[in-house]
Amino acid sequence: MTQTLIPTQSSGAMGAEPQKTLWWEFFTFSVDHKIIGIQYLVTSFVFYLVGGLLASIVRAELATPDSDLVDPAFYNSLFTMHGTVMIFLWIVPAVTGGFGNYLIPLMIGARDMAFPRLNAIAFWLTIPAGMLLMSSFFFGPASTGWTAYPPLSILTNEHVGQVIWIGSILLVGTSSILAAVNFIVTIWSMRMPGMDLFSMPLFCWAMMATSVLALLATPVLAGAMVLLGFDLLIGTNFFNPTGGGDPVVYQHLFWFYSHPAVYVMVLPVFGIISEVLPPHSRKPIFGYKAIAYSSMMICFLGLFVWAHHMFTSGTPDWLRVFFMVVTLLVSVPTGIKVFSWVATLWGGKLRLESPLLFAMGFISTFLIGGLSGVMLGSTPIDIHVHDTYFVVAHFHYVLFGGSVFGIYAGLYHWFPKMTGRMLNEFWGKVHFVLTFIGMHLTFGPMHILGLQGMPRRVAQYDPQFAPINVICTIGAFVLAISTVPFVINAVYSWFKGEQAPDNPWNALTMEWTTSSPPIPHNWVGEPVLLTGPYDYGEEYKEARKEAAIAASQALT
């Protein structure tokens, strides 16, 4: 620990004095990408706690086979709101809005995002979206699953809640589109002199792929939402079969966005992992180009897999075969990433502190989600387990074991940069252990439940599944408790934690060349690109020293 805290002479800091952002600035329409990034992260984390609370009530209901804790209609609202909050108000804003905004300009040596005001608007759309969604608890919240399949979502008793839900999705969708435009332009046109596409950090590649997906797919979701809203409010029949509408068309529109949404939620996290592994294992990332290209491959293939959510929906056979093959192909670029990360660790000097622990936790759990994803990609396998707890297990391994573990890895890694304070390492390890155990206890046994015959989205189930459900419920409570040490650690450290040096991890990406926290507009002078983002290794150290000297002489 003490070793990592030795401040290094970061040549780019050039006398930048860290400036604390005053607390009230976080509540303003600030156009500083760093403030917006932290606004996103804190807001989305609050919604994570809300979503977690909803999930805890769901798991408490499922501790017994009967529907006995909450009203069955309200139970449906609970998991609907849980899914919606976790996807649209936690993971998407945290990984794109939060990490994306904070890191992209710093990593490419830019002063800010390309469109700072647009950026602030995108953030301030998520607040009314979240408030709107929460307000539906006063009117009977949407209860038709986060998928809101018609005709159920048209005939629902929670009419007002469903309309609010649609409005909320439209707002976050708009926010997502605005952010995507901003990221694409920023990464494409605002890189510092000397930084070509292949010397950007891999997080930038990931954000590029994510933004392309968000930009292409989100408008289709918005279209589906508008049509569903018309059906609901003014009685049109786009999706209502009694008037000649087609409910399956909605599913196509919905999944055309919502499968790519999974990659919107994991691609930035892949980027985070590629940033966290090298400095903490003291090795260059293994296979830079393969990882960069695989992000673009996932982006491309991800647009053509949506109907694998509809293998039982009455889709024509040839479509099922097409979507099966493309879905299985996604495992190839994903596999390349996993193997490259593992190869990055191999032979390194692993500093097993919270960031690396969460990153390795990410690899080990995301792997399971990826492998069950290959199983689900196979049409006949999917037909049996579709809409069962096997699928619930799969996507929680992807989105909890993947996204959330990666978000935590990123938070532990960049917390010193964002706040100028170190997080407490002991409580970080406690947090990791509790999260890891809770995660596997909650979601591991769900694979068995699904294969054995337990459908998802049910408040009551066959008593034969009770023992496994009890294990899942205990795991969920462990997960709920696991956030306590993190929240206390983060809040305490933000104000009273050990002062962080500019570059506590001796990392090489550009954000570590300025002060912690960075000054407004990021650098005092022009930032200078001295090393590649991943030039770790003894061989490079000498060369780097010489380059630093040469650069500083050129500047004076």
Add this chain to the structure above:
Amino acid sequence: MRKNNLVSVIVIIGLIFAASIWYGRNNGLLPVAAGDEAVLYDGLFNTILGIAFGFFLVVEGVLIYSIIKFRRRKGDDTDGPAIHENLSIEIVWTAIPTVIVMWVAIYSFDVYTAMQGTQDLGGMAHGGMHQTVAKSETMPMSKATIASSNSDGVLMAGTLPAGSNDVLAINVSAMQFAWIFNYTDEIATAELHVPVGKKVRLNMNAVDVLHAFWVPQLRIKQDVIPGRETYLEFTPRVVGEYPVVCAELCGSYHGGMRTTMVIDTPEDYATWLKEQQEIASNDPDAIVASRPASVTKMSEQEYLAGKVAQAGGDMHMMHMSH
């Protein structure tokens, strides 16, 4: 040293292979296979699970090994080796998964074809993509086309393959929150009975919202969609009682939308069918009563209360009451 390394790598790979094959065959994760299709399914599932388990062991093994072997030692502040890439290794770990998933795709396609009996891959949609009206126009009505009309006036039509004597066709109607199985115009039951060894075809239609017909022991599932017909085919092979589960969220009591499928011996099935015939002829109102005219206009509680009262003892699909 180098030779020892090679030997241990080969031994480890061998062990991983053995463990994967063993786990694929002995995972015990699936319930009993009660239909011919389930047997095919289990073969595919166990194979893919074995492959996945192999990858799992390799990656997790390397991670655990790295934690032990490559953790930073006290006082060591140096970096690791500056290895950026290794093209041949990367080609290998791209090629092997590509070949494996393509093989999985072909194997899956074969099993899928065998399970679903997809003769219609070239043109006609599976699962009733056509609206029922369009279907009855385009299909020749001669060959054992069954058409019946339920009390909602929705035309229920399904075309059976040639030689339909070998196939038992049952019209299935799904509604919040019950399954109704129509064997003939008279016989409508809440429990699904099928004889062992005879191919069954379910022609399915939903009254209100989406439902999905699922029998875990058959490993087959199909959404039941209002306004269009979907179907499922299977061949029962193990006598017993199995759950019929609704797998698509359909409202408050979705979790209670369960009933039983009984795979009977042919004799038992004949006896059961005769009993049902007698019940139906004694009480013709029972069938009408089991088909609600407009479920969606009523609240769920009202509907359920009425439903239980009308259906009496025979319709004990309302599990939520206990």
